[in-house]
Each structure stands twice: as C-alpha cells, then as structure tokens.
Amino acid sequence: MTDAGVQVESMRVAFDGVTALRDVSLAVESGEFFTLVGPSGCGKTTMLRAIAGLTDGAEGTVAIDGRDVTDAPPEERNVGMVFQNYALFPHMSVRENVAYGLRFHELADKSEDDRVAELLELVDLGGVADRSPEQLSGGQQQRIALARALAPEPDVLLLDEPLSALDAKLRKRLRVQLQTIQRELDITTIYVTHDQAEALALSDRVAVMHEGRVEQVAVPETVYRDPTSRFVAEFVGDNNLFDGRVTDDGASVAVDGATLPLPAGTAASPGESVTVAVRPEAIAVDDGDEAGADGTTLAATVETVEFLGDAYRVHCRWQGRRIECKTTAANPPAGRVTLRFDAADAQLL
Structure with a gap:
C-alpha cells in the first residue's frame, strides 16, 4: 500500500448561489484516520466529494x-470511496461486486481472484462470495462496499457516513472492525459523520465543520476538553454554558447573581463578556440546598432524572436555567441539591 497524505488548499464550492465550502484548507497525514464531523449541510460530504473529484x-x-x-478525473486520483447507501450492484454476486473495483486497475503481484479472496477474508466474509447483495444484512453490505473500495489498493480511502443506516449496536461493532482494518492496512482515511461519539471514538484527528467552514481541527481529546468556539462546545457532546461578565478583580465570572471561578490557566479582562462551559460529567450532585461561598457550588432543584444504563443524567434548575449533570451514583438525589464543579473542569470560550 502506497503511503499518502491529502492536502486541500482554499477549497470553495457553491451550488445554485449557495456556498457549501468557504475557503477550506486541510492537511491529512499519511496513514491517518481523519474525520469530518458536523451537522447536516455543513459541507463535510461536499469536501469528501471534492477530494474524490466528484464535485463540479x-x-x-x-x-x-x-x-x-486538482485537474485529474476521479479515476486518476487513486482513491477508494464508500457511499452512504453502499451502491452495490444487485445483479452481481458479492465476488463480482468486489472485483468491479479492479476493472480499471491492474495488480502487479496477484491475480484478480486472489485479491478478491484476500479482501473478503479481511472483512470476515469469505463464505458469502457467491451470494447476491440482497441476501446480506446491512452490516455485511457495508463490509462488501468497503472491500470493493479497497480492491484497487487506493492511496486514500473516503468514507461517507457508511454506518448511518445501521442500528446503534451494530454501528459500534462495525466501527471497531473498520478501525482495525484501517490500522492493519495503514491507509490514509477520511471519514464523514454527523455522529460526534463516532468521530471521537474512531479518529486520530477530528475536523469540526459548520456552515462551510472548519471550526477546529485537533485530536479527539482536545476537541472535547478544549473547544475553541461556542459551536464546537455545543455540538461535540453535551455542555452547560454560562454567559456572564468577568468581575473587577479578573478572577471570576458573574453569572445570574452568582460568581463562578474562571477556568484554571485562563485570563480575561474585567468587564469582558465571556462564556464558561462545564461538561455534565464534571458536575457533582449532592444532597442539600446551601451554596458554598467560593462560587464553585450552586443550589439547584432536580427536575428530571434519566437512567442511561451505566449512569444517570440529572436535569436541574438553577436561577431559571437548566443545568445537565451526569452521575454514576446508584441513587441520585432529588429535590433540593448542591451542584459542585472545580475550576479545572471548566472551559472559557
């Protein structure tokens, strides 16, 4: 497999007067699993198709x-692409579908039959070669589409929400398998999804897109723990956002009559309007109704509790606003509670 990286510079795309990409530049490293994540219409699929040469x-x-x-047609770019609907040919067998990816490519060191057999074993479907795609489950079809894209030994693998049509449990299982295959082949991979959890779980790095622009590019941990914009903080995972003004001493933020500490290691000017973000899992929920004097605790009222299986999501009301918390405690408190979080767990946007 040839090592490859992808470099996109100042990409702009417009459809019928609507701008889908606004001067986007990206650099994907060789062998990297790079994910474009964002809401519908943000430009992530347009970017993928532009890399493949499929966007006019x-x-x-x-x-x-x-x-x-830039000026090469799709067949000369040596990329493999898996579409959201898989695009398998129903009149062909599984073997013929995978072999179709070799129609315009010659293999130097193996026969077509050997390559197809190798790929079917790679995706753990060696026993279905003679079946038609209609006889396969959604998860099997997804893996056949992946095998077909990999058949000509592409430099880059492009995946456009390939798991979106599958149920949640199967998605989790297949994304592990997909990551394993990508690591084994060491192939540069660009993956598109609107699922934030999927992006964080799969990727070496993540690009969060919004309205045709890239808001942040970083490793998953950084995107989650240190978002660079309000949009990233709200889109990637759940977050509690507190809008306020920095106090005269520059050490805290005044929010709805309470004083919250500035996140550790950050600085802001007195009187500046800022937003403090705190993840639900960083907020402890304790019995009681007395807020502490240091501004790190808030007296609130529990409104609803959701059981998530491995944790509880606790929705509280404080100063007329809803605060979401997450706890693994066996019996989360109800009624009047105290919410506690450390300044080190907060983020300044």
Missing part, C-alpha cells in the same frame, strides 16, 4: 501523496 465547479487545489490532482 470546485475552486481550490487537492494534492494526494504530494501529487497535484
């Missing part, structure tokens, strides 16, 4: 393995 009217440059492919 794209402005910008694309390089793969240091080779400028």
Whole structure:
C-alpha cells in the first residue's frame, strides 16, 4: 500500500448561489484516520466529494501523496470511496461486486481472484462470495462496499457516513472492525459523520465543520476538553454554558447573581463578556440546598432524572436555567441539591 497524505488548499464550492465550502484548507497525514464531523449541510460530504473529484465547479487545489490532482478525473486520483447507501450492484454476486473495483486497475503481484479472496477474508466474509447483495444484512453490505473500495489498493480511502443506516449496536461493532482494518492496512482515511461519539471514538484527528467552514481541527481529546468556539462546545457532546461578565478583580465570572471561578490557566479582562462551559460529567450532585461561598457550588432543584444504563443524567434548575449533570451514583438525589464543579473542569470560550 502506497503511503499518502491529502492536502486541500482554499477549497470553495457553491451550488445554485449557495456556498457549501468557504475557503477550506486541510492537511491529512499519511496513514491517518481523519474525520469530518458536523451537522447536516455543513459541507463535510461536499469536501469528501471534492477530494474524490466528484464535485463540479470546485475552486481550490487537492494534492494526494504530494501529487497535484486538482485537474485529474476521479479515476486518476487513486482513491477508494464508500457511499452512504453502499451502491452495490444487485445483479452481481458479492465476488463480482468486489472485483468491479479492479476493472480499471491492474495488480502487479496477484491475480484478480486472489485479491478478491484476500479482501473478503479481511472483512470476515469469505463464505458469502457467491451470494447476491440482497441476501446480506446491512452490516455485511457495508463490509462488501468497503472491500470493493479497497480492491484497487487506493492511496486514500473516503468514507461517507457508511454506518448511518445501521442500528446503534451494530454501528459500534462495525466501527471497531473498520478501525482495525484501517490500522492493519495503514491507509490514509477520511471519514464523514454527523455522529460526534463516532468521530471521537474512531479518529486520530477530528475536523469540526459548520456552515462551510472548519471550526477546529485537533485530536479527539482536545476537541472535547478544549473547544475553541461556542459551536464546537455545543455540538461535540453535551455542555452547560454560562454567559456572564468577568468581575473587577479578573478572577471570576458573574453569572445570574452568582460568581463562578474562571477556568484554571485562563485570563480575561474585567468587564469582558465571556462564556464558561462545564461538561455534565464534571458536575457533582449532592444532597442539600446551601451554596458554598467560593462560587464553585450552586443550589439547584432536580427536575428530571434519566437512567442511561451505566449512569444517570440529572436535569436541574438553577436561577431559571437548566443545568445537565451526569452521575454514576446508584441513587441520585432529588429535590433540593448542591451542584459542585472545580475550576479545572471548566472551559472559557
């Protein structure tokens, strides 16, 4: 497998006067599992198709393995793509579907039959070669589409929400298998999803997209723990956002009559409007109704409790606003409670 990286510079795409990508630049490293995540309509699939050469009217440059492919047609870019609907041919057998990926490519060191057999074993479907796609489950079809995309030994693998049509349990199982295959082949992979948990679980790095722009590119832990914008903080996982003003001493934030500490290691000017973000799992819920004097605790009232299996989501009301907490305690408290969090667990946006 040839090592490859992907470099996109100043990509702009518009459809019928609507701008889908706004001067987006990305650099994906060789062998990296890179994910584009964002809500519907943010431009992530448009970006994937622009890299593949499937978008008309794209402005910008694309390089793969240091080779400028901006003007190259899709078949000359040496990319493999798995679409959301898999696009398997119903009139062909599984074996023929996988072999179709070799139609315009010659293998230097093995026969077509050997390559197909190798890929079917890789995706753990060696026993279904003679079946038609209609005889397979959704998860099996997804793996056949992956095998077909990998058949010509592409430099880059592009995956457009390939798990979106599957049930939650199967998605979790297949994303582990997908990650294992990607690591085994060491192939540069760009993955598109709107599922934040999926993006965090699979990726070496994540690009969060919004309205045709990239809001943040970082490793999953950084995107989750240190978002660079309000949008990222709200979109990636759950968050509690407190809007307020920095106090005169510059050490805390005044929010709805309470004083919250500034997150550790951050600085802001007195009087500046800021937002403090605190993840639900960082807020402890204790019995009682007395707020502490240091501003790290809030007296609140529990409204509802959701059982999640491995934890409880506790919805509380404080100063007219809802605060979401998450606890693994066997019996979360009800009624009047005290919410506690450390300044080190807060983020300044």
